[in-house]
Amino acid sequence: MYFEGSEKKAEIVIDSQQLSLLDDFADEFWASLVECCNAQILSHISNEQCKAFLLSESSLFVWNDRLLILTCGVTQLINSVEYFIQQVGVDKIQQVIYQRKNEYFAHEQASCFGDDIKSLGQYVKGKAMRFGELDSHHNYVFHQDNDYLASAEDKTYELLAYQINSEASKVLTTAHLSAQKIRQFLTIDSMLSGFLIDDYVFEPFGYSLNAIKGDQYLTIHVTPQEDSSYVSFESNLNLVELAPQILAVLQPASFDLITFNEFEITDLLTKHVPELYVSQSLVSDQLSNGYQVGFANFIKPQRTFGNAKSLDIRGENHAL
Structure with a gap:
């Protein structure tokens, strides 16, 4: 059994002088x-500054002046972005950012990044960039090209862990695992003092969490299947500083860090990434909308040979 854990992501900033998303x-x-991309809302939490929706495939966050939505699996996030633009109107939108990363099972997707940005191009003029190497981990970023300039204080972080340790995978695929047990295993509560938390355990396994405190947020999505394990963290908390704690638990074979407007990224990586990981790709560039984007892919070098994986060639074989 497998599941495409890697997310598509969109952030849309609106003119808060004209309307409030909250x-x-x-x-x-x-x-x-959410239904436009073939997902459903499972639950939500809110405070005065943010509303966070937990989805059947990832998360949606809404603030007064912007929304952030991540969807995984074979969802078609671009349909939700188009719906928002059509309903709200281009004249009320200040910036659209659309991200898509390399997928385990790209052939299962209804579209690729190129298809998606062609759809976006019907509404907004933009530019696209690739961070990372095409034959390895990489992340595509489309951004609207206009006179919008992001605040230097508008910082976000993504930590994407691949091929988590077999023991971590075993724990996270335990039958009837409770949300409390998962939070305890991931040491989440120590990261989120004072946060309002909403989380969900999927059957037969899989886990999602939203957490908010004021305008701060953190979302976690766990796809623990050993053959395609993937765990993502997205936040405006500094995930580079939290990386040692996360990596100690998951011990992934590789991970990506993506930062927006973290201008001390080089020093932070040197200080916080454990020495057993080495960088495979380091890319930094500034978008025309003012965001400084950093991308770093780290791998744990293999020093001993493992065994080949036996494949089940019966049935539909969608994973082959």
Whole structure:
């Protein structure tokens, strides 16, 4: 059994002088938006500054002036982005950023990054960049090309862990595992003092978490299947500083760090990435919308030979 854990991601900034995403849109609007990409809202939490929806495939966060949505599996996030643009109007949108990373099972997807940005090009003029090597881990970023300039204080972080340790995979695929047990194993509570938490354990396994505190947020999504294990963290908390704690638990064979407007990325990587990992790719560039984007892929060098993986050639074989 396998599942495509890698997310597609969109952030849309609106003109808060014209409308408020928190005050002017009912939950039914967000439910319709999510349904456009073939996902559903499972639950939500909120405070005065943010509303966080836990989805059947990842998460949606809404602030007064922006939304952030991540979806995994074979969802078609681009459909939700188009729906938002059509319903709200281009004149009220200040910036669209759309990301898509390399996938385990790209052939299962309904579209590729190129298809998606062609759809976006019907509404907004933009530029696209690739961070990372094409034959390895990489992340595509499309951004609207206009006069919008991001604040230097607008920082976000992504930590994407691949091929987690077999013992971690074994724990996270234990039958009837509770959310509390997963939080304890991932040492999440120590990261999130004072945060409001909403989480969900999927059957037969898989886990998602949203956490908010003021305008701060953290979302975690766990695909623990050993053949395609993937765990993602997305936050405006500094995940580079939290990397040692996360990596000690998951012990992945490789991981990516993606940062927006973290100008001390070189020093942070030197200080916080454990020495057993070596960098495979380091890329940094500035987008025309003012964001400084950093991408780093680290691998744990293999020093002994392992065994080949036996494959099940019966049935549909979608994973082959």
